Amino acid sequence: MSNAIFRVPQPTNEPIKSYAPGTPEREALKAKFKELASLQPDIPMVIDGKAVRTGKVEECRSPHDHSKKLGRFHVGTKKHALDAIKAALKARKSWAATPFHDRAAVFLRAAELLAGPWRQVFNAAAMHTLSKNAYQAEIDAVCELVDFWRFNVKYAQDIYENQPGSLPGMWNRVEYRPLEGFVFAVSPFNFTSISGNLPTAPALMGNAVVWKPCRTTMFAAHFIMELLHAAGLPDGVINMVTGNSSEIGTAVIDHPDLAGVHFTGSTGVFQWMWKRIGENIAKYKTYPRLVGETGGKDFVFMHASADLDCAATALTRGAFEYQGQKCSAASRAYIPQSQWPKLKKKMEEQLGRVKMGSPEDFRNFMNAVIDKAAYDSITGYFPHVKPRNGASFVFGGKASDKKGWFIEPTVIKASKPDFITMREELFGPVLTLYIYPEKKFAETLKICDKTSPYALTGAVLARDRAAIRQASDALIHAAGNFYINDKPTGAVVGQQPFGGSRASGTNDKAGSFLNLIRWVSTRTTKELFVPPADFPYPFMNGN
Ligand code: NAD
Numbered sequence: 164m165s166n167a168i169f170r171v172p173q174p175t176n177e178p179i180k181s182y183a184p185g186t187p188e189r190e191a192l193k194a195k196f197k198e199l200a201s202l203q204p205d206i207p208m209v210i211d212g213k214a215v216r217t218g219k220v221e222e223c224r225s226p227h228d229h230s231k232k233l234g235r236f237h238v239g240t241k242k243h244a245l246d247a248i249k250a251a252l253k254a255r256k257s258w259a260a261t262p263f264h265d266r267a268a269v270f271l272r273a274a275e276l277l278a279g280p281w282r283q284v285f286n287a288a289a290m291h292t293l294s295k296n297a298y299q300a301e302i303d304a305v306c307e308l309v310d311f312w313r314f315n316v317k318y319a320q321d322i323y324e325n326q327p328g329s330l331p332g333m334w335n336r337v338e339y340r341p342l343e344g345f346v347f348a349v350s351p352f353n354f355t356s357i358s359g360n361l362p363t364a365p366a367l368m369g370n371a372v373v374w375k376p377c378r379t380t381m382f383a384a385h386f387i388m389e390l391l392h393a394a395g396l397p398d399g400v401i402n403m404v405t406g407n408s409s410e411i412g413t414a415v416i417d418h419p420d421l422a423g424v425h426f427t428g429s430t431g432v433f434q435w436m437w438k439r440i441g442e443n444i445a446k447y448k449t450y451p452r453l454v455g456e457t458g459g460k461d462f463v464f465m466h467a468s469a470d471l472d473c474a475a476t477a478l479t480r481g482a483f484e485y486q487g488q489k490c491s492a493a494s495r496a497y498i499p500q501s502q503w504p505k506l507k508k509k510m511e512e513q514l515g516r517v518k519m520g521s522p523e524d525f526r527n528f529m530n531a532v533i534d535k536a537a538y539d540s541i542t543g544y545f546p547h548v549k550p551r552n553g554a555s556f557v558f559g560g561k562a563s564d565k566k567g568w569f570i571e572p573t574v575i576k577a578s579k580p581d582f583i584t585m586r587e588e589l590f591g592p593v594l595t596l597y598i599y600p601e602k603k604f605a606e607t608l609k610i611c612d613k614t615s616p617y618a619l620t621g622a623v624l625a626r627d628r629a630a631i632r633q634a635s636d637a638l639i640h641a642a643g644n645f646y647i648n649d650k651p652t653g654a655v656v657g658q659q660p661f662g663g664s665r666a667s668g669t670n671d672k673a674g675s676f677l678n679l680i681r682w683v684s685t686r687t688t689k690e691l692f693v694p695p696a697d698f699p700y701p702f703m704n705g706n
Contacts, residue, residue, distance in 0.1 A: 169264045171320050172271070174313035176657055177278050177306040182297040182525065188283075189525070192297055195283035196523060199233070199291055206236035206385040208243055208405055211250035212398025215243060223382040226294040226531035227521045227567035233291055236381040239406040244373065244414040247402035251345040251371035252420060254399025259341045259369040261397075263323060267316045270367055273394035274312035277305060281390055285383070289355050290522040292382040294530040294567070297522065299485045300355075302653070304383065307356035310656035311674055315360075315367055318676040322683070334690045339683040341369030343449050344422030346682065347415045349436075350384075351428040352377040352533050353488050359387050360673060361425045362401045368682040370423070372401045375411050377428075379533050408432075416440060423452035423682060427490075427673075429588075430457040430617075430666045452681045456661075456668040458588045459490045459619030461642070461651045462611055464634055465506075466625035467499040467601045473648060474502075474624050475509035481622070481650030482594035483517065483572045486532050491620040491644065491652040491661075494594060495585045497611055499601040507557065514558050514572050521567070531567040532591055538568040541591030544584055545573075553578035557596070580610045588617065604630065608637035619663030620654075622646035643670050 180188040206223070207214035216237045223233040258266070277285060282305050289300035327335045348361040362374035376384035388403050404411060415421065416439050424440070426433050433455035440451055463481060465474050481493035498506060519529040532538055542562045548554045559573030575595040577585055584595040599607040611621075621642035623634040631647055638645065643663035644654055654661040656674035664670040671678045 165262075165264075171264075171267055171316045172313075174310075174317045174657060176655060177274075177309040177313075179298075179301055179306050182301065189297075192283045192286055195287040196290055199284070199287045200231075202234065203232070204234040204382070204385055206234060206381055208237060208239050208247075209388050209401075209403045210243065210247050211253070211402065212392075215239070215246075217243070221378060221381075223292060225291050225567070226533050227569070229535075229567055233382050234385075236378075236385070236405055239404050239411070241410055241414040243404050243406065244411045245418075247373040247404045248345055248415065248418055248420065250399040250402050251373055254397060255341070255345065255371035258366075258371055258397060258400050261369070263319065266367060266369065267319065269391075269395050270312040270316055270363060273363075273390055273396075274309045276390055276394055277312075278309045281386070284386055285355060288383040288386050292380060293352065293355070293533065295485060295522060296527055296530055297525055300522070304355035307354070307656060308359040311356060311360040312363065314657045314674060315364055315679060318679050319367055322676055322679055327687070332692050334692070336688045336690070338686045338688070339368070340686055342422035342452065342682060342684055344420040344447075344451075346370045346372045346423040346425055347421060348372050348374040348425045349412070349428065349432075350374070350376050350380070352379045353485070353490070355380070355383045355387070357427050357673070358384055361427060363391070364673075364678055365423060365425055365682040366396070366400050368679055370682055371399060373415055374401055374403050375405065375408070375415075376403065378405065381405065412436065413439070417443060419446050419448055421447060421451050422449055424454065425682075426453075426455040426457075428455075428457065433457045433668070449684075454669050454671045454678065454681050456490070456663070456671075456673060457666065458590075458617055459492075459663060459667050460495060460586065460588050460615035460617040461491055461493055461620040463493045463496040463622045463624065463651060464608065464611055464638070465496065465498050465502065466604065466623065466627060466630040466634070467501055468627035468630060469502070469624035469648075470626065471502065471505055471509055474506055475513055477622060477624060477650040478510060478594060479513045479517070479572075481652050483514075483529060483592050484652065486529055486570065487592040487594075488532060488537075488590055489652050490667075491654065493622070493651050494589060495614070496594060496596050497607055498596050498598050499604075500598050501601060503598050510574065511558060514574070517572055519569055519571070529572060529592065531569050534568060535564070537591065538562065538564055538570065541570055541589050541593060544587075544589055544593065547583050548575050552582065554582050554584070554595075559592075580607070581614055586615050605633070605637070608634055612638055612641045616666035617663065618642055618665035619667035620644040620646070620651035622649060622651040624648055640664065643667065643672075
């Protein structure tokens with residue numbers, strides 16, 4: 164047993180590779196993309212380190228070519244959820260007792276494997292299964308996940324180092340115990356990095372986890388489990404189960420040993436979980452920690468002093484990268500009247516150059532939305548866009564589901580700031596604009612603050628410092644991640660801790676100590692070196 168106090172390596176952000184023509188990474192990625200296209204894995208659940216196949220299977224398909232099967236995964240039931248809980252509770256004892264440097268080393272090794280030999284596997288999987296272009300895959304499936312693993316190890320060390328003071332003759336100490344029970348991690352479709360982070364952040368802090376990935380991401384989830392196994396994660400620490408969401412969700416949430424939920428996804432699902440946990444509250448052994456990062460209706464607020472080229476670029480990238488399927492994607496914008504004609508021209512020019520299609524063709528900036536349900540839900544808003552409702556298409560508005568789930572980059576102009584697509588999360592490549600008279604800057608800021616129940620990301624674009632200050636103050640609670648003269652997407656671990664409040668979640672900031680602290684329960688110990696030997700106090704000497 165080592166008696167030294169180790170320090171983890173200083174983390175740095177994983178550099179983003181360019182994939183420009185002629186680079187070695189471009190060739191490697193193209194080759195891996197081809198290889199994965201014919202791999203056809205038969206993906207099991209992983210419970211207690213064992214592959215579990217039920218024979219009931221679902222296919223993994225590419226959103227940009229829905230006739231294309233990538234492989235299949237085995238679907239579990241309530242029984243498998245309960246088996247996974249049993250395995251987690253068994254693994255928890257020895258994992259919780261594993262020294263921090265050993266736990267940390269597993270995730271540091273996972274980070275290096277992902278940055279090195281596994282890089283193009285993860286990129287190609289994200290391209291195939293999530294329909295991400297090479298750049299979007301690289302910043303998510305590789306760089307952000309590597310950053311989560313490297314930085315979380317440092318944040319964990321910072322937490323453990325945090326100790327109380329002691330008066331002479333005593334020693335006060337705080338231990339950061341893993342939670343008593345298991346953690347339920349439930350991940351969304353849109354980021355491989357989130358799929359990787361939700362189960363591993365609690366595991367790093369010594370917890371054992373039941374992880375339910377999203378069905379559309381099983382092809383990528385499979386590689387996460389394989390990589391963690393290769394990195395040396397002991398059996399049973401993270402157990403991956405699949406199946407009907409509400410069957411699995413109900414079985415896990417109703418379990419008395421539930422100690423925490425690490426969720427990212429839509430507001431409705433998180434609210435259902437919270438409600439059910441509330442109904443169950445008397446039967447848990449401990450109060451479950453609830454961490455949920457949920458929906459958004461993210462805004463760009465342009466002031467008349469803003470640079471037009473930067474505004475057009477912030478909107479094009481912010482609204483349409485990854486088909487607007489980032490929780491942080493710009494989906495409503497407030498544009499000053501005087502600037503609108505010039506901005507419109509610039510946006511039309513930029514959007515006219517956007518190409519859409521399979522990620523295999525590297526010229527495509529946009530690809531397909533995730534599945535039929537998303538396609539139907541997003542295009543279901545289009546019939547609302549008509550003059551009678553004060554709304555018109557400025558750009559796009561067409562879609563095709565023949566080969567893949569393709570929706571054009573779409574810009575809607577609404578004459579009322581509470582038009583349906585200014586309020587609701589569409590989660591697709593649709594941006595709605597409200598043109599405001601610049602004299603009403605202050606009033607329009609108030610409208611922006613109150614229009615939607617969400618508060619995830621937002622941006623102000625302006626050169627005028629007073630306007631920036633005014634917007635920043637007026638929108639203080641409107642966004643958990645606020646940008647000045649930038650698009651509202653692209654938060655980087657270690658630089659912009661991410662999360663929102665109001666209906667957007669518990670704001671526990673993924674990729675920061677604020678998140679990790681939710682996965683520990685502290686024990687304070689006071690030790691006296693020379694305890695008193697009799698009970699009277701000095702004031703009792705005489706009357
Ligand atoms: P979703 O809510 O449909 O699904 C998320 C996960 O919850 C999936 O794994 C799904 O199977 C599971 N689920 C659904 N019902 C369940 C139940 N009853 N019990 C247990 N699990 C259940 O979300 P999605 O479509 O995958 O992702 C898009 C949503 O996620 C958007 O609302 C987006 O804003 C949000 N999101 C938020 C952030 C953030 O950091 N705030 C990041 C990414 C995505």
